[in-house]
Structures are given as structure tokens and as C-alpha cells.
Amino acid sequence: MNITPTCVSIIFDNFTKEKRKEDSLGMEDINHNNHNTKTGIFKKNLGALYVVIVGIIFFFLIYRNQAVKGVLTALYSALKPVLTGLIIAFLINPLVMLLERTLLRGRFLVKKETASPKAKKAARGISIFLALFLMISTIILLFNLVIPQVIASIQGVISEFPGYVDTAIENAQTFADKNPIVSEGFLTLAQEFTEKLSHWLTTDFAERISSMAGILASGLMGVLGILYNLIVGIILSIYLLSGKERFLGSFKKATYALLDHRRADFFVKTMRRVNYIFSAAIIGKILDSIIIGLLCFIASGILGIFFSAIAKYSLLVSVIVGVTNVIPFFGPYIGGIPSTLLIMFVNPVHGLIFGAFLILLQQFDCNFLDPRMVGGRVGLPAFWSIFACLVGGSLFGFYGFILSVPSFAVFYYLLKTFVEERLKSKKLPVNTIDYMEQN
Structure with missing residues (x-):
């Protein structure tokens, strides 16, 4: 087979072009790897920078506690x-x-x-x-x-x-x-x-x-x-x-402008859940307490016909029972025990009768009224509700008692959502019962 010089030249040129192409692709891969390496180093350094900034801010908040408290107080007064x-x-x-x-x-x-x-x-x-x-x-x-x-x-x-x-x-x-x-x-x-x-x-x-x-x-x-x-x-x-629709729409528009679509969807969904939890926990509990106070006043008036000591303080104990009922779990005890003791000082028998009535009233509230007014919409197990009340009440007093349960319910919901998403990404079950050990 005869190979002319022209054919040899064409073959050599094609080989040279392929070689240059491979070298070019190799350089692109090297540049890409170098870029990824630099990006990874930059992200690590940026994360370390965030930690340092947060540490400085935290130290400033502790070291300048009075100044920060003064600024917050002035801001609170203005708002x-x-x-x-x-x-x-x-x-x-x-x-x-x-x-x-x-x-x-x-x-x-x-x-x-x-x-x-x-x-x-x-x-x-x-x-x-x-x-x-x-x-x-x-x-x-x-x-x-x-x-x-x-x-x-x-x-x-x-x-x-x-x-x-x-x-x-x-x-x-x-x-x-x-x-x-x-x-x-x-x-x-x-x-x-x-x-x-x-x-x-x-x-x-x-x-x-x-x-x-x-x-x-x-x-x-x-x-x-x-x-x-x-x-x-x-x-x-x-x-x-x-103009609540316009305000909420502007807030939602800003959210989608600042965050990517997936995170914006999650944030909007979370805010809806927060509103749902607070509405159920606060407004529902207030309505429940008003009904309990009215029922206590009506029943105390009826009992007062037969027991004079109950009639004497029927309005006072009804207000105490209704107001303290706003506090989850501990409210019935905080209001019921002093009210019963107050009537027992006047007449011990009448006080015991009133205490028995309060037990029946709270059973009605816990088993019938409260589940329909508040129910399981808060989504917080009983143990964590008691834990939130104890911590919130000890730190912030009366307002801590009232706001601790919905606030902790929001935190619990966020943590639960994060854990379930992580489990789904690992293709693991999300139900707690699947992780319970059988005796």
C-alpha cells in the first residue's frame, strides 16, 4: 500500500489536533480541581470567620451587659x-x-x-x-x-x-x-x-x-x-x-428575593406553623380560661345558695380560677389551692365542697373543653410542655409561663423537621417507634 506525503501530512495534522484537544481538556480538569480546592478552602475559612465574629459579638454582649440592656430597653420603649x-x-x-x-x-x-x-x-x-x-x-x-x-x-x-x-x-x-x-x-x-x-x-x-x-x-x-x-x-x-394580606405578601416577596426557592418555601411553611401554634396555644387558651371562669362563677352562685362561704367569695375565686387557668398544667393548682383554702378559712366543710367542685371542673376542662379549644394543635408532648413551663416560668415569671409552651413548641417543630429531613436523606425511617427497643 502506497502512502503519499499528502496523506502522511493529513494524518499527522489530525493526530496533532487530537493531542492538543486532550491537553486542553486536561488543563481544564486541573483548573477545575484547583478552583474546587480554592473554593473549599475559602468556605472553611469563611466558616471560621463566622465563628470568630459570633464569638466577638457574644463576648461583647456579656462584657457590655448594661449597655446592651440599656439599648434594648430604649428600643423596647420606642416600639x-x-x-x-x-x-x-x-x-x-x-x-x-x-x-x-x-x-x-x-x-x-x-x-x-x-x-x-x-x-x-x-x-x-x-x-x-x-x-x-x-x-x-x-x-x-x-x-x-x-x-x-x-x-x-x-x-x-x-x-x-x-x-x-x-x-x-x-x-x-x-x-x-x-x-x-x-x-x-x-x-x-x-x-x-x-x-x-x-x-x-x-x-x-x-x-x-x-x-x-x-x-x-x-x-x-x-x-x-x-x-x-x-x-x-x-x-x-x-x-x-x-391590609394584612398586603403586609404578608410583601414579607413573602422579600423572603423569596433573599433566599433560594427551597429555603424560602421552608421558611414560609415554618412561619405558617408558628402562627398556627401561637393561635392555638394563646387565643385558644384565653377563650378556654374565660369559659372556665364563667362556669366557675355560675356554679359557685348555685352552690352559694346552699353554702354561704362559697357565695361570699364566688366572684373572687372565679376570677382567680379563670386567670390562672391561662397557665398550662400548673394554672389549675395555682388558682385552685388558694381559692379552696380561702373558703376553708370561713368554713372548712364548704371549702372541701368547693375543692371537690374545682376537681370536677378541671376534669371537664382537661378531658372535654381544652382538647376542643386547644387540642393537639400545639404538637408538644406533655413532658416537654411541663419542662417548658418550669424553665420559662423560672426565667421570665408569669409571661414565661404563658409563652414558654408555644415558643418551645416552635423549637420542637423545627428540630423535628430537621431530624426527619436528615433521616429521609439517609433513606431511614422517620417514625420514633421504629427506633424503640423492645423489652
Whole structure:
């Protein structure tokens, strides 16, 4: 076979081109690997930089604790009207939605199947007005009817408490005389405790009540500040409720602009879950406590027909039971035990009867009313709810008791979602029962 010089030249040129192509691809792979290596090193260094920055901020927050606290206090004071408006809007939003649906579906403003934008706007405005009117009317009614009677009952308890203590000591002494087994030291201890409690109620507590009343009476600027925050908060709540769809839409748009689509979807879903948890835990619990307080007042009035000691403090104990019922788990004990003891000081038998009634009322609440008002929508196991109440109450007091359960429920939901997503990525089961060891 004859190979001409032209054919040899063509073959050599093709071979040279292929070689150059392979060399070029090899250099691209090397450059790509070098780029990945540099990117990995940059990410590691960036992560270390984040850790250093967070450490510096944490050290500054601890070292400059008073300065940070002052800034936060000033910021909180400035934002009080806004926070008040957000709280009012959050609390009355379910009532506004209920009234709005009633006006639209009940054909009060709409004669057609589909409501026009003008009818929707009118329904929203009327619903907001009615909800605020009901809220303000309820507050005024409480101050005019309930609060004075509660204060009068507290003053009566303070003035009559020494007599209750003497009666209790006499009954205990009579019981001890009939039962010599009872330790004399126990009686001495009980007497000392009741005497100290009586002295505290009649002197220190009464003086503090008087001084607090004087401070409240003279603190005109404080009262004006509260009224200012309340009025501005109501105005802001009207704007928030009127344009809540636009506000939420703007927030959602910003979320998708700042995050990638997957993370934005997760964030929006999480915020919906947070709103659902807080609505169920706070608004549902408030409604549940109002119903329990009303039922306690009605039943106490009926029992008061037969037992005078219950009738004497029916309003006071109903307010105590209703208010403390807002606190999860511990609320019934915090309100029920002092209320029962208060009536027992007047008449031990009547107090025991009232205590038995409270047990039945709380059983009704736990097994029937609370599951329907709050139910399992919070999604937090009982152990973690008690844990959250203990920690939140010890750190933040009364507000910690109320907000600890929904806050911890949000954290629990986020942690549970993260764990389940990690398990799914590893193709592992997500049900806890699959990891339980059988005895």
C-alpha cells in the first residue's frame, strides 16, 4: 500500500489536533480541581470567620451587659405602641375573620355568589370596628363591674383573716386535744406560720397595697403613657388588619428575593406553623380560661345558695380560677389551692365542697373543653410542655409561663423537621417507634 506525503501530512495534522484537544481538556480538569480546592478552602475559612465574629459579638454582649440592656430597653420603649398594635391585631384577628365570613356568607353585604372587592372591603371594615368595640366594651365592663368587687373581696379577706386564723388555731387545738397522737411541735409550727402570715397580710401586704395605690394615683404620666400606647396600638392594629394580606405578601416577596426557592418555601411553611401554634396555644387558651371562669362563677352562685362561704367569695375565686387557668398544667393548682383554702378559712366543710367542685371542673376542662379549644394543635408532648413551663416560668415569671409552651413548641417543630429531613436523606425511617427497643 502506497502512502503519499499528502496523506502522511493529513494524518499527522489530525493526530496533532487530537493531542492538543486532550491537553486542553486536561488543563481544564486541573483548573477545575484547583478552583474546587480554592473554593473549599475559602468556605472553611469563611466558616471560621463566622465563628470568630459570633464569638466577638457574644463576648461583647456579656462584657457590655448594661449597655446592651440599656439599648434594648430604649428600643423596647420606642416600639411599645407598635408591639401593642401587633398584640391587639393578633388577638382580635380570629374574631375579625369570623365576623367577616358571617357578613359575606350570610349575604348581609353580598347578594351574589361572588363578593366584589368593594363588598369585601366593607365587610373587613365593619368586622374590625365590631371586634374592637367588643374588646373595649369588655375591658370597660371588667373595670366597672368585676374589678371593684374583686378589690372589695380582697380587702374583706385582709380585714377578716386574723379571725380566720384564730378559728383555724382553735379547731386545730380541739382536734389535738381529742387526738393526743398529733405532735405538739406540728401545732407550734402551724401557729407560728399562721401568725406570720396574718402579720404579713395585715401590715406589710396592706402597706404595699396602699403604697402601690398611692403610686398609681400619683403616677399620671405612667397612666397617660399606657393610654398613649393603647390608643396608638389600636390605630396601628386597624391598619394591620385592613391590609394584612398586603403586609404578608410583601414579607413573602422579600423572603423569596433573599433566599433560594427551597429555603424560602421552608421558611414560609415554618412561619405558617408558628402562627398556627401561637393561635392555638394563646387565643385558644384565653377563650378556654374565660369559659372556665364563667362556669366557675355560675356554679359557685348555685352552690352559694346552699353554702354561704362559697357565695361570699364566688366572684373572687372565679376570677382567680379563670386567670390562672391561662397557665398550662400548673394554672389549675395555682388558682385552685388558694381559692379552696380561702373558703376553708370561713368554713372548712364548704371549702372541701368547693375543692371537690374545682376537681370536677378541671376534669371537664382537661378531658372535654381544652382538647376542643386547644387540642393537639400545639404538637408538644406533655413532658416537654411541663419542662417548658418550669424553665420559662423560672426565667421570665408569669409571661414565661404563658409563652414558654408555644415558643418551645416552635423549637420542637423545627428540630423535628430537621431530624426527619436528615433521616429521609439517609433513606431511614422517620417514625420514633421504629427506633424503640423492645423489652
